[in-house]
Amino acid sequence: MKKIWVWLLCAVLLIGIGFGLARIIGKKPAIEHQYQFTVEVRAIGDFSCVLSPTTLTLNKGEVGTLTITTSASGGFDGQIYFKVSGLPDGSYSISASPINPGQSATLTINSALLVTNTGYVCQLVAADGPIQED
Secondary structure, eight states, X not given: OHHHHHHHHHHHHHHHXXXXXXXXXXXXXXXOOOOOOOOOOOOOSEEEEEEEOSOOXXXXXXXXXXXXXXXXXXXXXXXXXXXXESSOTTSEEESXXXXXXXXXXXXXXXXXXXXXXXXXXXXXXXXXXXXXXX
């Protein structure tokens, strides 16, 4: 009879210890904070662009084109994005943006949408990521 009580006591203790461990192991923290973060992987190296020609003289209504030729150095393998400033919206288009290094794009300018007898000082912006509009 004594053996049964010992076994019963051992069983109760083991079950109690098991439940206690389960509560300790499965216990959630009282306070939990979550934080967001961003990882940005930048391209290595650099790129360059050559714009040809650098001056266009157009008669009203003519369409002119400039070629944008790109190249990479130092292992740059990202894409190149373009933006034009200095011309009214709708008066120009770029054949492709973004492009890969070694590729070319065409900048087309429609003088019908520009003011006659006006000189426009324009800028082509090239970047290794999307360019935000002004």
